[in-house]
Amino acid sequence: MLKQAIENLGNHTIQGVWRIGFACRFFLAVLLHSGTAFRRFGLTIREMYFTGVLSLIIILVSGLFVGMVLGLQGYETLQRYGSESALGTLVALSLVRELGPVLAGLLFASRAGSAITAEIGLMKTTEQLSAMEMMAVDPLARVVAPRFWAGVISMPLLATLFSAMGILGGYLVGVRLIGVDEGTFWSQMQGSVDFTQDILNGVIKSVVFGLAVTTIALFEGYDAPPTAEGVSGATTRTVVTSSLVVLALDFVLTAFMFRGLN
Amino acid sequence: MKTPVNGDEAPGLGRIAALHSSNRLDDLQHDTLVEIENAVFGYGARPVLKGVNLTAKRGQVVAIMGSSGCGKTTLLRLIGGQIKASQGTVRVAGESPGELDRTGLYRLRRKMGMLFQFGALFTDMSAFDNVAFQLREHTDLPEDAIRDLVLMKLHAVGLRGAAHLMPAELSGGMARRVALARAIALEPMLVMYDEPFAGLDPISLGVTGNLIRRLTDTLGLTSLVVTHDVQESLKIVDYVYFVSEGVIMAEGTAAEIRASGLPYVHQFVHGESDGPVPFHYPARPYADDLGLGEGSA
Numbered sequence: 291m292l293k294q295a296i297e298n299l300g301n302h303t304i305q306g307v308w309r310i311g312f313a314c315r316f317f318l319a320v321l322l323h324s325g326t327a328f329r330r331f332g333l334t335i336r337e338m339y340f341t342g343v344l345s346l347i348i349i350l351v352s353g354l355f356v357g358m359v360l361g362l363q364g365y366e367t368l369q370r371y372g373s374e375s376a377l378g379t380l381v382a383l384s385l386v387r388e389l390g391p392v393l394a395g396l397l398f399a400s401r402a403g404s405a406i407t408a409e410i411g412l413m414k415t416t417e418q419l420s421a422m423e424m425m426a427v428d429p430l431a432r433v434v435a436p437r438f439w440a441g442v443i444s445m446p447l448l449a450t451l452f453s454a455m456g457i458l459g460g461y462l463v464g465v466r467l468i469g470v471d472e473g474t475f476w477s478q479m480q481g482s483v484d485f486t487q488d489i490l491n492g493v494i495k496s497v498v499f500g501l502a503v504t505t506i507a508l509f510e511g512y513d514a515p516p517t518a519e520g521v522s523g524a525t526t527r528t529v530v531t532s533s534l535v536v537l538a539l540d541f542v543l544t545a546f547m548f549r550g551l552n
Numbered sequence: 553m554k555t556p557v558n559g560d561e562a563p564g565l566g567r568i569a570a571l572h573s574s575n576r577l578d579d580l581q582h583d584t585l586v587e588i589e590n591a592v593f594g595y596g597a598r599p600v601l602k603g604v605n606l607t608a609k610r611g612q613v614v615a616i617m618g619s620s621g622c623g624k625t626t627l628l629r630l631i632g633g634q635i636k637a638s639q640g641t642v643r644v645a646g647e648s649p650g651e652l653d654r655t656g657l658y659r660l661r662r663k664m665g666m667l668f669q670f671g672a673l674f675t676d677m678s679a680f681d682n683v684a685f686q687l688r689e690h691t692d693l694p695e696d697a698i699r700d701l702v703l704m705k706l707h708a709v710g711l712r713g714a715a716h717l718m719p720a721e722l723s724g725g726m727a728r729r730v731a732l733a734r735a736i737a738l739e740p741m742l743v744m745y746d747e748p749f750a751g752l753d754p755i756s757l758g759v760t761g762n763l764i765r766r767l768t769d770t771l772g773l774t775s776l777v778v779t780h781d782v783q784e785s786l787k788i789v790d791y792v793y794f795v796s797e798g799v800i801m802a803e804g805t806a807a808e809i810r811a812s813g814l815p816y817v818h819q820f821v822h823g824e825s826d827g828p829v830p831f832h833y834p835a836r837p838y839a840d841d842l843g844l845g846e847g848s849a
Contacts, residue, residue, distance in 0.1 A: 412675075413675075416670065416672060416675070417668045417669070417670070417672035418672050418673075418674055418675070420634070420668065420672065421666065421668055421672035421674075423634065423661075424632055424634075424661060424664065424665075424666040425661065425662075425666075425685065425686050425689070426657075426658035426659070426661040426662045426689075426690065427685075427686075427689050427690075428658075432689075
């Protein structure tokens with residue numbers, strides 16, 4: 291019983307390490323085969339439509355509601371200390387530093403990541419990738435790399451739009467609904483949000499999340515067993531793994547970026 | 553390797569011995585497009601091919617038959633360079649796909665076409681774009697010329713009018729024909745068909761079989777057909793190889809195969825449920841499983 295448990299633990303550990311190694315090699319192979327994605331940028335643009343444009347609705351609506359909730363909750367807390375004028379700062383910093391990149395990353399993993407995994411997995415299951423190989427066309431260059439770069443480019447744009455919509459939501463609730471002074475709301479925000487420390491770091495976070503989520507989604511699809519159950523499992527793993535990786539990376543990046551700030 | 557058949561039991565099937573041991577092979581060498589000698593391959597510890605010898609001459613339709621899981625598709629994968637034989641040699645047009653680097657292998661594959669079991673059409677592209685795929689990837693032809701070529705290929709398989717349809721809008725037989733048009737888009741020297749008749753209705757079956765024969769003759773290519781549809785394939789093939797237990801069990805022309813007295817070939821050709829390929833998977837005695845054997849409580 292104990293021996294069996296240890297064997298299982300060892301087996302799972304070896305499998306896990308093997309998969310991480312395989313994923314790293316896959317990531318490097320995608321980078322090496324990225325020439326086509328830039329030479330024929332139309333392929334990447336097409337994938338940006340599927341991963342980015344088709345994710346816009348969920349990103350914009352979620353951003354708006356998150357901003358509105360921030361406006362409500364922020365005002366409720368700040369007014370206890372007579373600091374409701376700082377509502378604009380609270381909403382903007384929360385969104386551009388954390389909520390924008392992280393929530394957009396999680397939504398991106400759920401919407402675009404799962405779609406990428408399912409598509410690549412089904413292409414494998416239906417032998418489309420093998421057919422491409424047999425036609426002397428490298429699937430990594432033709433199928434995977436354009437999707438990879440589309441995800442990496444789309445993610446910061448989506449995160450930025452999420453933050454912008456969130457700020458709009460905060461403005462609607464804080465200024466229009468509750469009655470915080472409009473000039474104070476915007477001027478406090480303008481005065482306290484730093485382009486490099488806050489906005490640029492938020493964009494860097496979203497680029498890293500885009501890299502991570504897209505790599506995981508592509509790898510899971512490419513590595514999926516060619517069965518219905520295999521593709522289903524791979525899609526689930528993409529969402530779960532991507533979400534955990536986004537949250538873990540957020541902590542690490544935050545620790546590096548905002549360490550020592552006030 | 554099991555000796556295929558002797559001439560007394562099945563006239564003509566004993567040609568394998570003559571073919572592989574006499575000077576005829578040397579005489580035909582320049583006509584030989586695909587040549588597999590003593591190929592051995594296994595998936596992990598499970599051996600699949602245990603020393604296969606196979607030859608396909610230019611302009612021929614060659615069928616590879618055998619029961620499911622006997623290694624037919626593995627042979628195609630060896631020829632296509634997707635896997636490498638652990639022993640023996642595989643040569644296509646004088647080159648060994650398993651020994652080539654990526655560039656060389658891709659160069660060789662441009663001279664090959666492959667029809668997958670269910671077509672493997674790209675589901676995000678129309679029939680037209682599927683056929684145009686290789687032309688766009690491998691040539692610098694202007695779009696007008698590509699359009700003409702694609703319509704010619706689709707016309708050859710009778711689906712010029714379906715050029716605008718997406719794969720989801722095609723029937724199984726039509727998808728197979730579009731895939732065939734795609735496979736011959738670059739006018740390859742060799743086309744491999746993996747179960748081209750699987751799941752087709754009788755009309756589509758006949759259409760597909762005739763297309764394979766007609767395209768082979770008119771384009772002067774070589775066709776390797778992996779199938780277990782005996783009746784349909786025997787109508788169109790020049791030569792047949794039977795694979796069983798990892799070796800070529802028998803070979804010959806369609807007429808020779810029909811006349812074969814070999815138990816395995818006879819069972820296969822006539823679709824008998826029991827014979828050298830048993831109906832029952834190996835198991836303990838039936839009575840034991842039912843608890844009726846000796847010593848059962």
